[in-house]
Amino acid sequence: MSVISYKCPNCGGDLRFDPSSQKYKCEYCISFFSQEELEAANPQASREDADAPHIQARRGGQSASENAAKQGAVVYSCPGCGAEIVTEATTAATFCYYCHNPVVLKGKLSGEYEPDLVIPFAVDKKEAVDSFLKYVRSKRFVPKDFFCKEQIEKISGVYFPFWIYSCSADGRWQGSGNQVRVWRMGELEYTETKVYDVERLADLEFKNLTRDALNKENRQLVEAVQPFRLEEAKEFSMGYLSGFFAEKRDIEKAEVSAGLEQEVRDYAEKMMRSSVSGYMTTQTRGMNIRMREEYWKYLLLPVWVLTYKGADGNLYYYAMNGQTRKVCGVLPLDKGRVAMLFLGIFLPLFLILLMGGYFLW
């Protein structure tokens, strides 16, 4: 297993992926490099084998490492300063706690764990902070001054692992449909009901059903910031992770396939049933779906995450789509403003209805 730190060909400084320019940026000499230039300049730059003395995935030997390993953590050595980097078992990219250099733990995302695709961050940290502030300030019932910029600036960009499922299927829907005709003759009203056996055969195609592939507490939030523009996904390259955190998957395809197939069946029934027209009511009697082709992709999606300690002492978790800026999370409510809203609706309506009761009805 190896640790990668991308170096600037001009000054040797650390390179980070810059979402604004979609290039690699040196923070020291303010140089920008494309993906091709990066690969040309860093064929093995800062890349060492695990056997090298300062790059080790140590899972034993030292007491600190032992303790960390027992807690599911993994210890690496920073290629920049040689300090130990303690990470969780699923962490694939992080920062050195001492020299703050971005490091990519390549071994976590190689072999079967190498993602097929990645959507690079399109929103940088400053934009993310601004967008988040704009979002919370647009919420009029959040307590005033609840969010302070200093805390929001601790927002982190994380690549989360996702499964993407696409498939094509043959479907057969069987049911019954009713046609009703009503007419009047004299004092009688006649109702004619025609009952039909209905069958539909269809070719169905479903694209980009997603499942979070990481079992973490903020999973619900990370899923909620979807959808991503998946057509903008790129071939995976380690370089995109430089300057961000990244997680590797801990949920396998087999664990999510049953749920996804059931979801496809539900959607298929809904689509085939809605394709039946000309009937007042329809009822499903039976349905068969045969999967023809299935495609699975493993990809990393960009999400800005923020853990915020509110003025009320509670912890609030937020996630922002690193591509579309969609924000999800629980917002605190200002009780005084909610009371004002209540009165603002109650009192005018009360007076209007009271006046209406007195003068009109």
Place this chain on the structure above:
Amino acid sequence: MVEREPGTYGTGSRLSASPGGMTVLLRYILAVCIALLVICGCTLRVWAAGYVFDDAGLFSDAETAQLTQTASELEETYNMNFLMLTVADAQGRSSRDAAERFYENGGYDSDGKNGGIVLLIDLDNRELNLVTNGEMILYITDAREESIYDAGYAYASEGDYGGAMLAMLEQTAACMKKGIPDNQYTYDTETGQIIRHRSLTAGDWLLAVGVPLCCAAFACVILYWRYRRVKKYEYSLGQNADIRITGKEDNLVNQFVTHRRIPKSPPPGSGPGSSAGGRSSTHTSHGGGTFGGGHGRKF
């Protein structure tokens, strides 16, 4: 020698004192008589200024007492006059006119009360009648007036005038208990002017409190839901899924016809709440006052 016996002296003395004592005694008796007369006079005046004015002598003492008690209770509750009048000789006047004159001449229209009613049994015109004044006009609509005549008519036809008056008074009390009808309006029969009575019923209050309460609570719940819940991502079928129908079959398997008789709609105005229900017709009396009622019913 003249010797006075103490007893003689004493007797003489008593005798000499006797005319003064008699005077005092007589004065006492006179004062008591005057007091009794005053008390009786007052009682008589109170009686005259009471609730039952049986000029035709139709009621027994017991009936009079019962009517008086009921009327006094109603007066206390509503602060209105509840007067019962019987007439043997209307002196050529109509029943309505007789009742109105009685009310106005008695000063009831200016006694500080909210209004009043005169229930009348007129033997001269063989008619039951009633007139209302002030706020009582709002309570006793034309329809309610008829219900009061209905209550007393059967008794009056059989000559039970005490029963008739009691029934009319009790029906009046029942109408008062119901309050002013929601759709009440006052119709001036002489000018055609309509004045709608405006008031807030319990239903109005319930609506005025209940609807805003529900709306405000609903807005707060929606707000809470939007701020405190994370909305789940939903897969867009329109953008990500496609369907192409390759086979289509529709076979008729059953057909049947049922019929029903179309219910006839009721004639217009026959339903509850027709416009005449809340009307109180009013007119102007000879004395210039505004009175309701007065339609009367012959017996």
